[in-house]
Amino acid sequence: MPLAGDARPQDPAPIREQLWELPPLAWEVTEYQRHARTCPDCGKRIWGERPPEAPTGCLGFRAQAAVALLTGGARLTRRVPQTLLAELLGLPLSLGTLLPRRRLLRLPSPACGYPR
Numbered sequence: 001m002p003l004a005g006d007a008r009p010q011d012p013a014p015i016r017e018q019l020w021e022l023p024p025l026a027w028e029v030t031e032y033q034r035h036a037r038t039c040p041d042c043g044k045r046i047w048g049e050r051p052p053e054a055p056t057g058c059l060g061f062r063a064q065a066a067v068a069l070l071t072g073g074a075r076l077t078r079r080v081p082q083t084l085l086a087e088l089l090g091l092p093l094s095l096g097t098l099l100p101r102r103r104l105l106r107l108p109s110p111a112c113g114y115p116r
């Protein structure tokens with residue numbers, strides 16, 4: 001309720017109250033479209049790759065760091081971070097996605113020299 005009248009010199013210092021709020025969360029989604037070419041000789045289809053600076057998998061680097069913190073750094077079972085990520089961040093991940101991160105091997109096909 002606002003106080004009546006103007007402040008006077010004998011009034012005490014104001015009580016300071018702070019209210020902290022989370023900023024609204026808006027996910028940044030980047031879509032990569034990887035096109036394919038078919039070798040005219042052997043018919044093998046070769047798909048383009050993501051840019052080299054792009055992360056693998058379905059999570060960006062900051063999202064990966066959050067998952068790593070919750071699953072590894074906080075030493076929680078996988079269901080707890082799964083619930084926290086879904087309820088707090090709106091990121092519904094399967095338990096399989098929360099497994100330790102492994103780099104996928106993408107071996108080039110030696111049989112086909114079709115240019116990419």
Ligand SMILES: [Zn+2]
Nearest residue numbers: 039042112114
């Ligand atoms: Zn070929």
